Amino acid sequence: MATTITMPKLGLTMTEGTISEWKKSEGDSVEKGEIIFVVSTDKLSYEVEAPESGILAKIMVGEGGSAPVADPLAIISEPGEEIEDMQPQAAVEEAAVPQESEKEEETAVPVKTEKKPTTEKKADRKRIVVIGAGPGGYVAAIKAAQLGADVTIVDRKWLGGTCLNVGCIPTKVLLHTVELFNAVREGSMIGLMADNVRVDWKSLMKRKEQIVGQLVGGVKGLLSANGVTIIEGEASFVSEKEIQVKTEGGVKTIEADNVVIATGSAPAMPPIPGIDSEGVISSNEALSLEEVPSSMAIIGGGVIGVEFASIYASLGTRVTIVEMLPEILPNIDEDIVQIIKASLSRKGVEFHTASKVTGFSKNGGSVDVAVSTSEGDIVINSDKVLVAIGRRPVTDGLGLDNIGVRTNRGSIVTDEYLCTNKPGIYSIGDCSSPIMLAHVASHEGEVAVENIMGHEKKMDYKTNPGCIYTSPEIAGVGLTEKEARDKGYDVKIGKFPLVANGKSMIMNETEGMIKFVVDGKYDEILGVHMVGPRATDLIVEGALALRLEATVEEIVSTIHAHPTVGEALGEAALDVNGVAIHIPPRK
Numbered sequence: 329m330a331t332t333i334t335m336p337k338l339g340l341t342m343t344e345g346t347i348s349e350w351k352k353s354e355g356d357s358v359e360k361g362e363i364i365f366v367v368s369t370d371k372l373s374y375e376v377e378a379p380e381s382g383i384l385a386k387i388m389v390g391e392g393g394s395a396p397v398a399d400p401l402a403i404i405s406e407p408g409e410e411i412e413d414m415q416p417q418a419a420v421e422e423a424a425v426p427q428e429s430e431k432e433e434e435t436a437v438p439v440k441t442e443k444k445p446t447t448e449k450k451a452d453r454k455r456i457v458v459i460g461a462g463p464g465g466y467v468a469a470i471k472a473a474q475l476g477a478d479v480t481i482v483d484r485k486w487l488g489g490t491c492l493n494v495g496c497i498p499t500k501v502l503l504h505t506v507e508l509f510n511a512v513r514e515g516s517m518i519g520l521m522a523d524n525v526r527v528d529w530k531s532l533m534k535r536k537e538q539i540v541g542q543l544v545g546g547v548k549g550l551l552s553a554n555g556v557t558i559i560e561g562e563a564s565f566v567s568e569k570e571i572q573v574k575t576e577g578g579v580k581t582i583e584a585d586n587v588v589i590a591t592g593s594a595p596a597m598p599p600i601p602g603i604d605s606e607g608v609i610s611s612n613e614a615l616s617l618e619e620v621p622s623s624m625a626i627i628g629g630g631v632i633g634v635e636f637a638s639i640y641a642s643l644g645t646r647v648t649i650v651e652m653l654p655e656i657l658p659n660i661d662e663d664i665v666q667i668i669k670a671s672l673s674r675k676g677v678e679f680h681t682a683s684k685v686t687g688f689s690k691n692g693g694s695v696d697v698a699v700s701t702s703e704g705d706i707v708i709n710s711d712k713v714l715v716a717i718g719r720r721p722v723t724d725g726l727g728l729d730n731i732g733v734r735t736n737r738g739s740i741v742t743d744e745y746l747c748t749n750k751p752g753i754y755s756i757g758d759c760s761s762p763i764m765l766a767h768v769a770s771h772e773g774e775v776a777v778e779n780i781m782g783h784e785k786k787m788d789y790k791t792n793p794g795c796i797y798t799s800p801e802i803a804g805v806g807l808t809e810k811e812a813r814d815k816g817y818d819v820k821i822g823k824f825p826l827v828a829n830g831k832s833m834i835m836n837e838t839e840g841m842i843k844f845v846v847d848g849k850y851d852e853i854l855g856v857h858m859v860g861p862r863a864t865d866l867i868v869e870g871a872l873a874l875r876l877e878a879t880v881e882e883i884v885s886t887i888h889a890h891p892t893v894g895e896a897l898g899e900a901a902l903d904v905n906g907v908a909i910h911i912p913p914r915k
């Protein structure tokens with residue numbers, strides 16, 4: 329049957345678009361997913377894919393022509409099908425045009441509508457097995473249950489995965505206390521006097537365990553409330569539709585129509601001589617030390633290394649960061665890196681960038697780290713050495729070879745629908761994702777399950793915020809200034825320093841700034857980056873701006889409450905065109 333292609337709605341404010349290019353001519357054959365034309369609006373250009381395979385039988389709006397959203401643009405027919413009599417308008421009425429509230433993540437043409445949870449009997453429901461109960465797996469399991477599947481989740485160690493047990497949550501418990509400790513120590517600046525303020529490490533460890541326990545219990549409750557069967561054990565594939573689980577009570581075999589692999593990641597420990605020496609630890613152990621060490625060498629100046637540096641340096645540990653690359657935090661905007669580096673230096677953190685660790689050796693109760701730097705070889709002696717060079721996907725032991733699931737250096741390979749090379753088997757989170765973050769794993773979980781349940785959805789990473797919970801906090805979404813320039817944009821920048829923001833001054837946290845990266849052609853926002861108090865909460869405005877393809881004017885015309893740190897977002901947007909109110913005019 330012929331399919332009518334309509335003008336897609338590419339943003340909340342879009343009412344019409346212009347066809348800037350047809351990639352195919354009438355009579356050409358087209359493949360589903362192939363780009364067939366390009367739509368331009370005042371904000372963007374978008375390549376539109378063929379919703380079906382067939383013949384491009386008719387083009388109704390040619391190059392340079394405009395049409396309102398949802399108006400017919402072309403017809404794809406099956407080979408030999410007669411389309412002369414088709415009334416375009418009637419055909420369009422059959423194609424669902426999304427309402428604003430039910431807009432899909434990726435604007436697909438034609439748009440499918442959301443399926444409601446089923447009331448089917450258990451025996452008739454799709455059986456989904458989720459392997460791994462981290463933020464990827466447990467969210468996938470709950471979503472699948474909401475959509476009517478019969479779901480079983482298997483985990484060999486703990487509910488909540490790395491995130492709840494040895495990742496996001498415990499680190500942020502420590503960072504929260506450290507943040508308050510720093511604030512109170514500088515209390516005299518805000519008229520707050522307190523004597524003998526100290527961190528009671530044992531109580532802090534207890535609080536961390538209590539919060540982790542509470543959240544893990546919450547995950548268990550949610551899974552049960554959604555009717556998900558929980559099995560504690562180690563899962564592996566017997567065949568594409570059979571999972572074997574080794575439990576304390578013996579081996580079980582579960583049959584599945586679909587499987588979601590969400591087995592996460594583990595700390596990567598490089599094969600450097602002496603890596604097994606006592607005192608050389610990973611992030612897992614760094615969260616549960618008996619006492620605060622007097623010195624710590626951190627190998628790796630990425631997000632995890634820098635967060636631990638912030639924690640321990642604030643507690644009085646002499647921290648040294650060794651990073652192989654020329655700069656720490658390689659994916660963070662350069663202006664932001666300089667601010668956080670200066671802040672950590674003031675806390676006593678030492679940096680050796682462009683430096684390589686060549687070995688570890690025990691030296692009494694401490695560890696010697698041999699480092700090759702641009703100024704020559706040095707030895708750093710520390711109580712503890714935290715290796716934080718990155719994480720490796722956990723896929724060994726799953727029996728992926730038994731069923732031929734493709735991997736690349738241990739990471740499971742998926743397509744944009746998060747399906748592996750084996751139809752029916754999906755993979756999400758750290759074991760397959762290009763971005764190892766909890767919120768990415770959860771979002772991927774939802775997308776994978778939507779696809780299993782028949783709602784076609786592509787994974788879109790555009791609005792993924794990256795956050796670092798140092799003090800001050802760092803957050804960014806979209807392109808950095810360098811990335812935008814490398815991509816050839818005519819870049820405009822807006823910046824606002826927090827020293828000129830009233831609320832930051834009140835909080836005595838003026839270290840930081842907000843930065844907008846903008847496409848000069850349309851003033852469309854390409855990236856938002858910030859360092860300062862509550863940056864990890866404020867970044868949501870940047871993510872939303874990217875999702876809505878907002879322009880500078882749309883941020884500027886949005887009223888930001890006073891007095892808030894968020895006001896600085898409005899000011900930084902104004903600064904894109906040199907008209908910020910609360911900083912002197914640019915020369």
Ligand code: FAD
Nearest residue numbers: 460462463464484489490491495496563592757758765766
């Ligand atoms: P995981 O959380 O790793 O869960 C995988 C689960 O699979 C585990 O529970 C494991 O037991 C189970 N499993 C593995 N193999 C099997 C098997 N064969 N059978 C059964 N079960 C199996 N991310 C953020 O977004 N924000 C942060 O602030 C943040 N901070 C972090 C701090 C630290 C110190 C670390 C280490 C990580 C941090 N992360 C953060 C990253 C985040 O923790 C991970 O991206 C996230 O946990 C990945 O989720 P996942 O579901 O893919 O895997």
